[in-house]
Amino acid sequence: MPDVQPLVSDFVLKLKRRKVEGSHAVARQTAELLRSVVSQHRMGSSANQAAALADAVRAVGEQLIAANPIELAVGNVVRRVLHIIKEEDISSTAVGIEGLSVTVDSDDEYDREDDDRPSLSAAVLAAHARNALRAPSLQTLLEDIPVSPAISRTASSTGDSDGKSKSAGDKTSTRKLKHDVIAAIGDLIDEIDSCYEPISEQAVELIHQNEVILTLGRSRTVKEFLYAAKEKKRSFRVFVAEGAPRYQGHVLAKELVEKGVQTTVITDSAVFAMISRVNMVIVGAHAVMANGGVIAPVGMNMVALAAQRHAVPFVVVAGSHKLCPLYPHNPEVLLNELKSPSDLLDFGEFSDCMNFSTQDGSPLLNVVNPTFDYVPPKLVSLFVTDTGGHSPSYMYRLIAEYYSADDLVVRRKSSA
Amino acid sequence: MIPTPDRPRPPPRPGVRVPHALLPRPPVSSSRLDALSDLDGDDDDVDVSWARPPPPALPESIKVNLTETKNRGDPTSVPQKPKLSKAERRAIQEAQRAAKAAAKETGVKSTAKASDVNTKMPKQPKAGKASLKKDVSQANALVASDKKTDEHPPDKDRKKDVPQPRMQFDDLHRVVKAKKRLDFNICPGDISGGNARCIAMLLAFREAINDYSTPAEKIPVEILLLKSSSYVSFLIECRPLSISMGNAIRFLKNRITKLALAMSESEAKASLQSDIDRFINEKIIVADKILVQTLRDKDYCAVLSNGTVYSRVGTASVAMVAHAFGVPVLICCEAYKFHERVQLDSICFNELDAVVHVSFLTLLIIKSNSCTCRYDITPSDYVSMLITDYGMSASPAQLVGCTDMEYLNHLAGINFNFLPARIAVLAVHRTGSHVH
Numbered sequence: 001m002p003d004v005q006p007l008v009s010d011f012v013l014k015l016k017r018r019k020v021e022g023s024h025a026v027a028r029q030t031a032e033l034l035r036s037v038v039s040q041h042r043m044g045s046s047a048n049q050a051a052a053l054a055d056a057v058r059a060v061g062e063q064l065i066a067a068n069p070i071e072l073a074v075g076n077v078v079r080r081v082l083h084i085i086k087e088e089d090i091s092s093t094a095v096g097i098e099g100l101s102v103t104v105d106s107d108d109e110y111d112r113e114d115d116d117r118p119s120l121s122a123a124v125l126a127a128h129a130r131n132a133l134r135a136p137s138l139q140t141l142l143e144d145i146p147v148s149p150a151i152s153r154t155a156s157s158t159g160d161s162d163g164k165s166k167s168a169g170d171k172t173s174t175r176k177l178k179h180d181v182i183a184a185i186g187d188l189i190d191e192i193d194s195c196y197e198p199i200s201e202q203a204v205e206l207i208h209q210n211e212v213i214l215t216l217g218r219s220r221t222v223k224e225f226l227y228a229a230k231e232k233k234r235s236f237r238v239f240v241a242e243g244a245p246r247y248q249g250h251v252l253a254k255e256l257v258e259k260g261v262q263t264t265v266i267t268d269s270a271v272f273a274m275i276s277r278v279n280m281v282i283v284g285a286h287a288v289m290a291n292g293g294v295i296a297p298v299g300m301n302m303v304a305l306a307a308q309r310h311a312v313p314f315v316v317v318a319g320s321h322k323l324c325p326l327y328p329h330n331p332e333v334l335l336n337e338l339k340s341p342s343d344l345l346d347f348g349e350f351s352d353c354m355n356f357s358t359q360d361g362s363p364l365l366n367v368v369n370p371t372f373d374y375v376p377p378k379l380v381s382l383f384v385t386d387t388g389g390h391s392p393s394y395m396y397r398l399i400a401e402y403y404s405a406d407d408l409v410v411r412r413k414s415s416a
Numbered sequence: 417m418i419p420t421p422d423r424p425r426p427p428p429r430p431g432v433r434v435p436h437a438l439l440p441r442p443p444v445s446s447s448r449l450d451a452l453s454d455l456d457g458d459d460d461d462v463d464v465s466w467a468r469p470p471p472p473a474l475p476e477s478i479k480v481n482l483t484e485t486k487n488r489g490d491p492t493s494v495p496q497k498p499k500l501s502k503a504e505r506r507a508i509q510e511a512q513r514a515a516k517a518a519a520k521e522t523g524v525k526s527t528a529k530a531s532d533v534n535t536k537m538p539k540q541p542k543a544g545k546a547s548l549k550k551d552v553s554q555a556n557a558l559v560a561s562d563k564k565t566d567e568h569p570p571d572k573d574r575k576k577d578v579p580q581p582r583m584q585f586d587d588l589h590r591v592v593k594a595k596k597r598l599d600f601n602i603c604p605g606d607i608s609g610g611n612a613r614c615i616a617m618l619l620a621f622r623e624a625i626n627d628y629s630t631p632a633e634k635i636p637v638e639i640l641l642l643k644s645s646s647y648v649s650f651l652i653e654c655r656p657l658s659i660s661m662g663n664a665i666r667f668l669k670n671r672i673t674k675l676a677l678a679m680s681e682s683e684a685k686a687s688l689q690s691d692i693d694r695f696i697n698e699k700i701i702v703a704d705k706i707l708v709q710t711l712r713d714k715d716y717c718a719v720l721s722n723g724t725v726y727s728r729v730g731t732a733s734v735a736m737v738a739h740a741f742g743v744p745v746l747i748c749c750e751a752y753k754f755h756e757r758v759q760l761d762s763i764c765f766n767e768l769d770a771v772v773h774v775s776f777l778t779l780l781i782i783k784s785n786s787c788t789c790r791y792d793i794t795p796s797d798y799v800s801m802l803i804t805d806y807g808m809s810a811s812p813a814q815l816v817g818c819t820d821m822e823y824l825n826h827l828a829g830i831n832f833n834f835l836p837a838r839i840a841v842l843a844v845h846r847t848g849s850h851v852h
Contacts, residue, residue: 266788269730273762273792302733305740309795 195319217243219284292392723796723813
């Protein structure tokens with residue numbers, strides 16, 4: 001893909017240098033880049049078009065994730081695209097197998113194949129494969145035949161064999177696949193862009209009258225959430241913890257005051273003192289992990305602990321592009337990044353303490369300036385996402401809907 | 417490093433500062449000076465010029481009367497004296513304070529007292545003060561100053577007519593100056609840290625006792641108690657007392673009442689002064705040395721009767737997170753800071769701190785409160801161990817309860833001197849969980 005490589009390199013460089021700020025922007029740009037990758041990809045006439053496309057995406061995705069492993073939104077979007085490819089492939093294969101009957105009604109399939117059980121037709125296999133991709137629901141559990149993983153594999157293989165035999169329909173089907181994938185990625189971009197509306201609509205259910213809300217730092221999702229509540233004439237006041245060392249809380253306070261929200265700025269150290277008078281804590285997140293744990297700006301763990309201590313609900317608002325299928329292993333170290341000490345200390349005052357020319361060469365003064373904090377799921381009361389409100393123990397279900405299990409490690413498969 | 421205009425500067429870390437000039441000079445061991453110098457931070461910016469004899473820049477009306485009535489005593493108007501002098505004193509205090517505020521505002525740190533006592537109590541200096549003081553105390557001061565303006569002209573007239581009150585006035589004047597100096601250091605937070613404030617207050621009291629001279633028939637004890645109460649209320653107006661200061665005042669009043677009636681005035685004064693010196697030395701300085709030096713990171717913490725720790729804001733957050741990660745939290749606190757009060761949350765009893773470091777423009781736009789409290793409450797279950805000069809205990813509430821009883825016994829004068837070894841033994845006996 002010579003055409004798209006410069007774009008990829010550009011973006012990799014931007015990620016490496018941390019030029020792109022915020023998971024929303026990163027997710028959007030990643031999705032757009034992958035859409036370009038897909039559209040530039042030349043679909044060969046070989047057997048498995050979808051697999052080749054997925055491989056191309058994986059190759060690019062690997063580079064992007066390696067550029068900034070802490071920015072989990074990159075990996076999320078890459079895995080979403082891979083899942084989209086798989087899904088589109090399944091549905092287009094199913095259409096191809098059944099020939100002209102485009103609309104496959106899964107329920108009808110189930111009714112008909114009761115007596116057909118030993119010999120499963122390709123259509124049924126395709127339907128099963130499609131169901132396997134969907135989130136497990138009570139309906140599918142009750143009606144489905146429980147051999148889904150094997151069936152999905154055989155479905156794709158039968159699809160492949162069928163596709164191989166139908167060489168005449170290849171061109172149209174591959175073009176259709178690419179078209180569908182690009183359309184689906186466009187949907188994904190729209191979903192990322194418009195994640196704030198569905199979240200903000202839930203504000204009226206959570207914020208009643210005379211509420212006192214606490215937040216830390218600055219999150220655009222929280223801002224939109226509170227704006228929506230203000231629009232609906234809910235009465236509340238907000239304590240904004242300033243969020244050292246970047247003090248983004250000041251910016252949020254300014255924005256809230258512009259909308260006429262009664263705001264008070266407090267230091268991070270005053271959170272424990274003030275939280276006894278607070279009704280609800282509403283915060284944003286950098287990423288939400290598979291176990292329901294939250295990667296959030298530094299200081300959030302302290303707020304969550306204080307909220308738990310005083311039995312104050314701790315609500316995390318996050319768009320679905322922040323949902324990560326990985327489990328956090330040692331997140332304080334592995335999913336964290338240490339920034340420059342210049343945020344905390346003045347180099348002028350402390351230049352002699354930072355002297356590296358002592359005997360063993362290590363300075364006596366260390367400055368630790370982590371970017372993120374990990375909040376364990378037991379401290380979170382509620383997740384408000386664009387799909388609705390969920391408890392932390394439900395997050396794995398959303399993951400099953402958006403991602404497929406074998407995409408957890410994004411690595412280019414050596415066999416095409 | 418690229419300077420960012422909006423990056424707030426961290427506030428200057430206030431050390432425990434005691435103005436050198438306030439320290440008692442006569443018999444002082446070198447070890448004590450060293451100890452005090454340990455506590456001393458940067459005292460270059462503390463104005464010690466008041467230690468010199470009072471400058472002649474006094475209001476004309478008062479100056480005239482001073483010289484002529486210094487040594488006169490008039491027994492006939494004794495019953496009137498306390499009331500007049502108090503009201504007068506308050507008026508002078510308010511005038512001086514307002515003048516000080518005005519002088520501070522203009523950037524001139526003048527030792528001169530109110531250049532014009534007749535000026536109306538200006539609302540501007542008080543309102544214009546940059547640092548957030550307690551609004552309550554400001555309101556009180558404003559109210560008081562309004563009252564005093566009305567009383568002031570008649571007072572001045574009376575002054576010209578009745579020379580008697582002047583006799584006490586000179587002493588009061590100097591004493592009040594000492595307290596003024598002290599309070600202007602306390603109010604903007606120059607003297608920060610509970611220990612430093614307590615020491616400074618006790619030294620000011622010491623000076624007051626030194627300067628004090630009894631009127632003829634009055635019993636020293638009564639007068640001293642009366643004066644100390646008025647001084648204390650004045651101090652409270654400037655800034656709420658810290659817990660250590662409250663305990664020190666209680667101790668002082670106790671000592672005053674215990675003064676033998678047969679003592680002459682000079683003996684009483686000497687005894688009180690030595691008591692104060694010993695209190696400072698034993699309770700504060702030596703106690704600090706007994707505590708493990710490496711763990712001392714707070715210059716102000718008090719322990720309440722239910723085991724909660726009342727200290728600078730942020731302590732609770734640190735203790736909470738440490739507890740969540742299984743890190744032991746050790747609180748070091750001198751025993752004289754124990755208090756029998758109980759408190760459940762940080763808001764009921766607190767002080768406002770300086771404004772959060774926000775850029776000026778942002779603050780204008782926000783137009784809202786930056787509400788920062790100065791202290792907060794750490795619940796006792798976050799504290800792994802409490803270390804005091806009386807010993808160590810894993811259950812802070814128990815230690816405070818036991819120690820308070822003993823401390824109150826000390827206050828009653830049963831046993832003033834204590835040896836750390838003995839107290840360690842006592843701690844074992846009482847708490848049963850002494851750890852070496």
